[in-house]
Amino acid sequence: SSGVFSGLVLSYLWSRRFYIIYIYNKYWWSLHRTASVFPGFHLIPRLSSIVPESCLLITVGLLVGGLIKLAGEKVPPVLDSKLFFLCLLPPIILDAGYFLPIRPFMENLGTILMFAVVGTLWNAFFVGGLLYAVCQMQSAPSDLLNLELLPCLLFGSVVSAVDPVAVLAVFEEIHINELLHILVFGESLLNDAVTVVLYHLFDEYSSVGTVTVVDAVLGVLCFLVVAVGGVLVGAIYGILAAFTSRFTSHTRVIEPLFVFVYSYMAYLSAEMFHLSGIMALIACGAVMRPYVEANISHKSHTTIKYFLKMWSSVSETLIFIFLGVATVDGDHSWNWTFVTVTVILCLVARIIGVVGLTFIINKFRIVKLTTKDQFIIAYGGLRGAIAFSLGYLLDNDRYPMRRMFLTAIITVVFFTVFVQGMTIKPLVELLAVKKKQEAKRSINEEIHTQFLDHLLTGIEDICGHYGHHHWKDKLNRFNKKYIKKCLIAGERSREPQLIAFYHKMEMKQAIELVESGGGVKLPPSVPSTVSMQNIQPKKPPPVERALPQIPKGREDEIRKILRGNLQKTRQRLRSYNRHTLVADPFEDGWSDLLLKKSKMIELEKKITEMNNYLTVPAAPPDSPTITRARLSSDPQTYQMKQMSDSVPTIQVDLASPQSPDSLSLLDELQRADQRRELRRRPPPDEEEGGLMMRPPQARGGDQGEEGGPSAKEQRLQRCLSDPGPSAEDDEDEPFLS
Amino acid sequence: MGASQTRTEDVFQELSDKTGFSLEQIRILHKRFRQLSGEEDTISKENLEKIQALDKNPIRNQIIEAFFDKRNQNDGEVGSSREIGFQQFVKVMCHFKPPTLKMTTEDKEAMRREKLRFLFNMHDTDNDGTITLDEYRKVVEELLSKSGAIGLEAAKAIADAAMLEVASINVPHMEPHEFYEGITFEHFEQILKGLEMESRMNIRFLDVDTSTMHCGKSQ
Numbered sequence: 001s002s003g004v005f006s007g008l009v010l011s012y013l014w015s016r017r018f019y020i021i022y023i024y025n026k027y028w029w030s031l032h033r034t035a036s037v038f039p040g041f042h043l044i045p046r047l048s049s050i051v052p053e054s055c056l057l058i059t060v061g062l063l064v065g066g067l068i069k070l071a072g073e074k075v076p077p078v079l080d081s082k083l084f085f086l087c088l089l090p091p092i093i094l095d096a097g098y099f100l101p102i103r104p105f106m107e108n109l110g111t112i113l114m115f116a117v118v119g120t121l122w123n124a125f126f127v128g129g130l131l132y133a134v135c136q137m138q139s140a141p142s143d144l145l146n147l148e149l150l151p152c153l154l155f156g157s158v159v160s161a162v163d164p165v166a167v168l169a170v171f172e173e174i175h176i177n178e179l180l181h182i183l184v185f186g187e188s189l190l191n192d193a194v195t196v197v198l199y200h201l202f203d204e205y206s207s208v209g210t211v212t213v214v215d216a217v218l219g220v221l222c223f224l225v226v227a228v229g230g231v232l233v234g235a236i237y238g239i240l241a242a243f244t245s246r247f248t249s250h251t252r253v254i255e256p257l258f259v260f261v262y263s264y265m266a267y268l269s270a271e272m273f274h275l276s277g278i279m280a281l282i283a284c285g286a287v288m289r290p291y292v293e294a295n296i297s298h299k300s301h302t303t304i305k306y307f308l309k310m311w312s313s314v315s316e317t318l319i320f321i322f323l324g325v326a327t328v329d330g331d332h333s334w335n336w337t338f339v340t341v342t343v344i345l346c347l348v349a350r351i352i353g354v355v356g357l358t359f360i361i362n363k364f365r366i367v368k369l370t371t372k373d374q375f376i377i378a379y380g381g382l383r384g385a386i387a388f389s390l391g392y393l394l395d396n397d398r399y400p401m402r403r404m405f406l407t408a409i410i411t412v413v414f415f416t417v418f419v420q421g422m423t424i425k426p427l428v429e430l431l432a433v434k435k436k437q438e439a440k441r442s443i444n445e446e447i448h449t450q451f452l453d454h455l456l457t458g459i460e461d462i463c464g465h466y467g468h469h470h471w472k473d474k475l476n477r478f479n480k481k482y483i484k485k486c487l488i489a490g491e492r493s494r495e496p497q498l499i500a501f502y503h504k505m506e507m508k509q510a511i512e513l514v515e516s517g518g519g520v521k522l523p524p525s526v527p528s529t530v531s532m533q534n535i536q537p538k539k540p541p542p543v544e545r546a547l548p549q550i551p552k553g554r555e556d557e558i559r560k561i562l563r564g565n566l567q568k569t570r571q572r573l574r575s576y577n578r579h580t581l582v583a584d585p586f587e588d589g590w591s592d593l594l595l596k597k598s599k600m601i602e603l604e605k606k607i608t609e610m611n612n613y614l615t616v617p618a619a620p621p622d623s624p625t626i627t628r629a630r631l632s633s634d635p636q637t638y639q640m641k642q643m644s645d646s647v648p649t650i651q652v653d654l655a656s657p658q659s660p661d662s663l664s665l666l667d668e669l670q671r672a673d674q675r676r677e678l679r680r681r682p683p684p685d686e687e688e689g690g691l692m693m694r695p696p697q698a699r700g701g702d703q704g705e706e707g708g709p710s711a712k713e714q715r716l717q718r719c720l721s722d723p724g725p726s727a728e729d730d731e732d733e734p735f736l737s
Numbered sequence: 738m739g740a741s742q743t744r745t746e747d748v749f750q751e752l753s754d755k756t757g758f759s760l761e762q763i764r765i766l767h768k769r770f771r772q773l774s775g776e777e778d779t780i781s782k783e784n785l786e787k788i789q790a791l792d793k794n795p796i797r798n799q800i801i802e803a804f805f806d807k808r809n810q811n812d813g814e815v816g817s818s819r820e821i822g823f824q825q826f827v828k829v830m831c832h833f834k835p836p837t838l839k840m841t842t843e844d845k846e847a848m849r850r851e852k853l854r855f856l857f858n859m860h861d862t863d864n865d866g867t868i869t870l871d872e873y874r875k876v877v878e879e880l881l882s883k884s885g886a887i888g889l890e891a892a893k894a895i896a897d898a899a900m901l902e903v904a905s906i907n908v909p910h911m912e913p914h915e916f917y918e919g920i921t922f923e924h925f926e927q928i929l930k931g932l933e934m935e936s937r938m939n940i941r942f943l944d945v946d947t948s949t950m951h952c953g954k955s956q
Contacts, residue, residue, distance in 0.1 A: 366835040367936045437931050443899045444928045448856070450880055451796065452938060455859075458800040459833055460940050461790035464769045467941050470790075477793065496881055499891045502898065 061324015091311035097285030116190035128156025157198035163384030192278035230276035234283025237266035242291035867919030
């Protein structure tokens with residue numbers, strides 16, 4: 001009966017195998033973490049810092065495979081190429097392509113292509129050729145003797161491709177500097193074209209049996225078609241996606257869908273025509289990103305980002321687990337000679353390839369690759385699941401030694417992932433390789449990057465030769481003039497990059513401020529007490545004044561009184577009611593600001609005519625619109641307020657809105673005034689006594705007026721209160737790139 | 738002819754030793770110099786302003802000014818020359834040489850400082866040793882000069898924010914009444930540390946005379 005019971009349990013488990021795997025993956029992370037908490041398992045916390053996640057996942061796969069095998073069941077061919085190439089691989093590649101750092105990639109494109117194309121070719125022929133030679137040797141075991149050249153070359157091409165999944169998994173954890181990361185990673189992505197071509201070529205030729213020179217030339221042509229074709233297909237779909245996103249302002253919710261669908265279609269189209277799907281996917285993601293991001297809403301951007309990360313994480317986990325399972329299950333044919341020779345040849349080929357290529361490449365590079373760099377590039381050449389799947393795809397009839405191939409491929413994969421993956425981190429520390437710059441992008445760096453671009457282009461022009469910078473500049477200008485106009489909606493198409501960067505930074509800081517609890521202190525990127533007033537040069541006090549200056553004691557008194565009142569206002573501000581909660585105050589108000597800037601320029605001119613009072617910043621720290629406005633010396637933040645005679649006025653310098661201590665008197669009076677004003681007309685449907693967000697009175701109408709207090713108050717109100725939900729408002733506004 | 742040629746060769750050799758350019762590169766630069774100056778021995782600002790390709794460059798004036806800035810000659814003099822000779826031309830070009838493989842870390846640091854100094858001089862137009870807010874504003878305005886009215890408005894905001902950032906990073910604790918005079922060279926170095934100037938501020942100087950291989954005109 002226990003047998004029956006265990007049989008029942010096992011068959012139940014087997015029938016629910018996918019669900020089990022799904023559940024396992026879902027809770028993998030928490031399982032891993034809880035395991036490290038167990039007192040008995042002292043090794044486990046250390047384990048995660050020594051062993052990269054990919055190794056752990058493969059081990060888990062081995063265990064799961066072992067369990068299934070023990071249960072006597074047949075493991076489904078999970079690394080079946082269909083599942084792998086259609087479902088598991090695309091998310092990872094799309095994630096990589098969409099978030100590819102374009103600048104370093106393009107700067108090093110020549111180097112990357114050299115490694116990807118020439119390096120992979122070299123590896124393939126070296127490994128394949130020498131393996132054949134070894135097999136032909138007299139001392140080789142007999143079953144290797146009938147291994148022909150072409151199958152050997154085919155095997156060489158399969159096993160020599162650097163795998164993007166493995167590279168990503170390992171390099172993610174070692175935080176190496178940007179240059180090396182992009183070199184190895186870029187190579188792993190671009191060598192797909194070479195692998196595809198070589199694979200199909202050798203596959204075809206081994207049925208034919210002989211190769212002529214014509215075939216070789218055709219092979220080269222084939223490669224060009226596959227690579228360039230793949231990129232073109234991807235670029236076309238990318239442009240289509242960008243163009244579509246231009247018109248999605250009314251269908252914000254499905255914007256992410258366009259990105260995913262177009263990318264996947266690019267991949268499928270390329271694969272259908274036997275072009276390089278990976279290169280299509282990369283091209284699609286990289287091409288569409290700048291335009292799509294300028295068009296889609298902030299929420300869609302977040303959705304895309306997190307979906308891509310989620311899918312690629314899941315895929316990666318599954319791939320490694322299935323690799324483990326397939327190892328246990330696999331139909332292996334272990335041949336000591338073959339396997340060891342393969343592993344050694346792979347390593348040797350990689351090292352020679354990298355060293356030789358770097359020697360040639362350094363002649364053309366401005367910043368040369370050092371020996372340390374070369375070592376990391378060579379050592380980072382990891383093989384992974386793509387090699388295994390390609391091997392799996394081989395036809396069993398045509399290749400009787402397929403099992404031997406698979407065993408050898410798995411061994412190489414295990415060797416690179418485990419041995420190289422585990423040791424690369426300590427080696428990076430040992431060799432003191434430059435690590436990734438963790439610092440946030442600063443506005444100064446952005447300004448100077450742009451400045452440098454123009455400077456170097458100018459110097460090249462003076463020198464008279466058309467270099468790298470000249471063509472880049474030309475491309476940028478072409479992009480700005482024609483392409484952006486087609487693909488980006490509205491005014492954003494004309495926005496210079498520096499301004500876009502600055503706006504994005506402002507947005508981030510504003511969000512950070514609100515998330516930090518809307519507290520009194522503004523958390524700047526670097527904690528400091530420096531504020532705007534420290535950098536603004538002191539203006540001489542203007543000649544005219546409305547009233548004589550109030551002695552400091554009296555000023556403090558007034559300040560204290562008003563601050564007390566202000567606290568009460570603040571508390572009321574916080575209790576807004578959810579019916580009036582605006583969907584996205586930032587973006588609605590933001591686009592308003594942007595659109596009305598030009599009108600504000602006119603208004604500002606009129607304001608400066610009133611030189612009785614200096615302009616002062618408005619409002620307390622916790623209004624979102626104001627925090628954003630505060631971070632730029634945007635003219636709209638400076639409000640004029642006509643004071644009634646009973647209230648004393650004080651001249652103030654351009655006080656910093658950021659430092660609460662400089663909360664100006666006029667500012668507080670404005671708040672007091674506004675409070676009074678709003679209390680006068682209580683909104684009908686508010687539940688609590690909270691300050692209700694109300695739609696602004698007249699959106700664009702009275703901008704140009706030099707009105708009395710009413711116009712100013714309205715503007716003040718508009719600034720301080722977010723526009724409420726109204727029928728024609730879009731829920732989201734475009735997210736800036 | 739022969740005597741003057743050997744004299745020129747000696748001059749080139751001397752320049753090559755002093756600046757680190759190869760003889761070939763000096764020859765090419767000299768050819769370009771002659772082209773720009775109209776076969777004269779010196780070039781003036783007008784010669785450089787005539788270059789058509791520079792027209793689209795937003796910071797064109799600053800670049801041209803940098804060639805005539807005496808501070809970039811490292812002679813200790815200040816001010817602006819009206820004309821420069823070939824030696825001064827090459828000296829300015831020296832700032833854009835890439836690092837070689839054989840350089841030590843100290844050499845790289847020195848090279849970085851030299852390049853940053855060049856940039857600093859471009860910003861610090863009144864040569865008081867600091868980049869004031871006005872000067873920085875001017876820099877950003879020039880950068881955005883080809884972007885219309887919206888560019889000018891945002892330039893002020895961006896320059897202010899950038900200045901604030903420099904101050905925050907370098908002098909974190911300032912009293913409200915203190916005034917941050919301007920960006921000194923040390924602060925400038927500090928904020929641009931992450932950019933690694935020695936790897937970025939380079940152009941490729943040709944070794945081989947490929948001017949005949951260009952399809953387009955190089956003037």
